[in-house]
Amino acid sequence: MRAYVFEPRERRQASLAAELENAGIDPLFVNADFFEVGLAPLTQPGNDVRAILIGESENTHAQIRTVRKAGCANPVIVLRDFRNSQDTSAALDRGADDVIVSPIKGSEVVSRINSIIRRFHGHAAESVVVGELTAFFDGRDPIVSGARIKLSKREHSIFQHLALNSNRVISKNAIYDAVYGMSADQPFDKVIDVYICKLRKKIAAAAESGAQYIETVHGRGYKLSAPDEFDLPAPDRPVGRGPRGIEARA
Structure with missing residues (x-):
């Protein structure tokens, strides 16, 4: 921060x-x-x-x-x-x-x-649930399918920016500026692609569905959103609750 x-x-x-x-x-x-x-x-x-x-x-x-x-x-x-x-x-x-x-x-x-x-960014609570993923806004690492995944400091900065804008496309430049904008030693912007790749692998490895949660929207940027099968509650899952009984928070 x-x-x-x-x-x-x-x-x-x-x-x-x-x-x-x-x-x-x-x-x-x-x-x-x-x-x-x-x-x-x-x-x-x-x-x-x-x-x-x-x-x-x-x-x-x-x-x-x-x-x-x-x-x-x-x-x-x-x-x-x-x-x-x-x-x-x-x-x-x-x-x-x-x-x-x-x-x-x-x-x-x-x-x-x-x-x-x-x-x-429209989030009243300390976290937001996106499919199998629970993202926290207080510095904690995310939970995927009930298990916490460990993120590096840089991965966490990028992930949190995506989570704050969940279900919305955020440009690579906006992510880059949010993470590196005040740094005296700024890397090439391709580094964002590298970290996005790492985040995708960690989330997919932990998710029971193995799904990809970070979408590349060509020409526009990236979007953190749930796969199609989590867009609507399953018949036996109460509205407002995520996988493994984790309550959805707005």
């Missing part, structure tokens, strides 16, 4: 970075110019999953407005030093998704970002 972080007080950046990194967030610290010249890439497909964490300053509310006026749908979380209900209300009214008060805990930041992202 990657995030842009604006923390104007340099003395706090090291401890904040350590807290976020320990929770699995890759922080990119930015200065005030980011809100004037750095927002354009965030409006591109695939970049809306990157959170923007804004440390408290006299310009906080103006920065929130600038982000939203630029058309960015990214999660915006304000990091405050002290609880202030009036200021919190103003930040939320101007477009912030959440406000977290010190001490900042990385695990809480991750959970709040995940909650915002999954709701933005």
